[in-house]
Amino acid sequence: MNLNTIKEIIRPSSADEIGQWRDGYAWLAGGTWLFSEPQFATDTLIDLDQLNWPALEASPAGLDIAATCRIAELYQYAGSADWPAMALVRECCDAFLASFKIWNASTIGGNICMSLPAGPMISLTVALEATYTLWPRNAPPRQVAGVDFVTGNHSNILQPGELLRSMHLPAAALSKRHAFRHASLTHLGRSAALLIGTRTANGDDFLLTITAATPRPIQLRFEHMPSAVELRRAIAERIPADGYFHDVHGSAAYKQHLTYHFAEEIRSELAGPGAHA
Numbered sequence: 124m125n126l127n128t129i130k131e132i133i134r135p136s137s138a139d140e141i142g143q144w145r146d147g148y149a150w151l152a153g154g155t156w157l158f159s160e161p162q163f164a165t166d167t168l169i170d171l172d173q174l175n176w177p178a179l180e181a182s183p184a185g186l187d188i189a190a191t192c193r194i195a196e197l198y199q200y201a202g203s204a205d206w207p208a209m210a211l212v213r214e215c216c217d218a219f220l221a222s223f224k225i226w227n228a229s230t231i232g233g234n235i236c237m238s239l240p241a242g243p244m245i246s247l248t249v250a251l252e253a254t255y256t257l258w259p260r261n262a263p264p265r266q267v268a269g270v271d272f273v274t275g276n277h278s279n280i281l282q283p284g285e286l287l288r289s290m291h292l293p294a295a296a297l298s299k300r301h302a303f304r305h306a307s308l309t310h311l312g313r314s315a316a317l318l319i320g321t322r323t324a325n326g327d328d329f330l331l332t333i334t335a336a337t338p339r340p341i342q343l344r345f346e347h348m349p350s351a352v353e354l355r356r357a358i359a360e361r362i363p364a365d366g367y368f369h370d371v372h373g374s375a376a377y378k379q380h381l382t383y384h385f386a387e388e389i390r391s392e393l394a395g396p397g398a399h400a
C-alpha cells in the first residue's frame with residue numbers, strides 16, 4: 124500500500140551516515156510488513172538495500188547471515204556437507220505464510236526484527252544457537268544470544284535506531300542432529316507451534332526450542348537426554364499454563380497441547396544410546 128506519511132527515503136551506502144536518530148525514522152528492509160499497513164508514526168524510511176552487505180559468508184567457524192539476506196537467497200543456499208542442520212533452513216522457510224512477494228523481498232533481519240511469535244527466522248536462528256550482532260547508533264557494536272533478542276509479541280531489545288547487522292550460526296550447532304515439528308491451522312498459514320530439537324552427533328545432550336506457541340522463544344537445554352517425564356516437567360516449570368500465545372492462529376490451550384505433543388515426538392526421535400529409559 125502507499126504510505127502517505129512518508130516525506131523522504133534515505134539510501135545510505137554506510138550505516139554510519141545515519142548518526143543522529145529521531146522519532147519518525149524507520150529502517151526499511153524488504154518492506155513486506157512496512158508497506159502492509161499504515162505507518163502513522165513514520166515519516167522517513169532508511170533503505171538498507173544500498174549497504175550491500177554480503178548475504179551469506181561461510182567459514183570453519185560457521186555461517187554468517189546478513190540481516191539483509193532475503194528468504195529466497197537463504198532457501199537456495201546449500202551450505203557445507205558437514206552441516207546437516209542446514210536442512211532446518213528449508214523447513215523453517217516453508218513454515219512461512221509467504222506469498223511470492225514476501226518470499227523474494229522479505230529479509231531474515233526484517234523477520235527477526237518484526238519479532239512475531241510465528242517468525243520462522245527467529246525459530247531457525249535461535250534453535251541453531253545464533254549470536255546476533257547489533258549496531259547501536261553512536262556506540263560500539265554489541266552481540267547478544269539470539270534467544271534473548273525477542274522479548275514478547277512484536278517486541279525486542281533493539282534500542283531506538285539500533286540496527287540488526289547479522290546472525291552468526293556456529294558450526295557446532297550446524298553439525299548437530301535435529302528434529303523439526305510444525306503445525307498451522309490452515310495450509311501455508313501462520314504457525315501455531317514450531318518446535319526444533321537438536322542433539323550433538325554421538326552426544327547425549329538435548330536442546331529444545333519452542334516458538335510460535337509462546338510469545339517469545341523458549342529454550343530448554345539438557346546435558347543428558349531427558350526422559351519423557353523429565354521433559355514434561357521441565358516444560359511445565361518453564362511455561363505456565365497462561366504462558367501460551369492466544370491469537371487467531373490458535374488458542375493458548377491448543378498451542379500448549381501441541382507443545383507437549385511435539386516436544387515428546389522430538390525427544391523420541393533424537394533419543395538414542397545413552398538416553399534414559
Ligand SMILES: Cc1cc2nc3c(=O)[nH]c(=O)nc-3n(C[C@H](O)[C@H](O)[C@H](O)COP(=O)(O)OP(=O)(O)OC[C@H]3O[C@@H](n4cnc5c(N)ncnc54)[C@H](O)[C@@H]3O)c2cc1C
Nearest residue numbers: 150152153154155156157190220230232233234236242287
Ligand atoms: C500477508 C502477510 C503474511 C505475513 N506472514 C508472516 C508470518 O507468517 N510470520 C512472520 O513472522 N511475519 C509475517 N508477516 C510480516 C512480515 O512480512 C515478515 O515478518 C517479514 O519477514 C518482514 O521482513 P521485511 O524484510 O519485509 O521487513 P520490513 O517490513 O522491511 O521491516 C519490518 C520491521 O523491522 C524493522 N527492520 C527491518 N530490518 C531491520 C534491521 N536490520 N535492523 C533493525 N530493524 C529492522 C523495520 O524498521 C520494520 O519495523 C506477514 C506479512 C504479510 C503482509
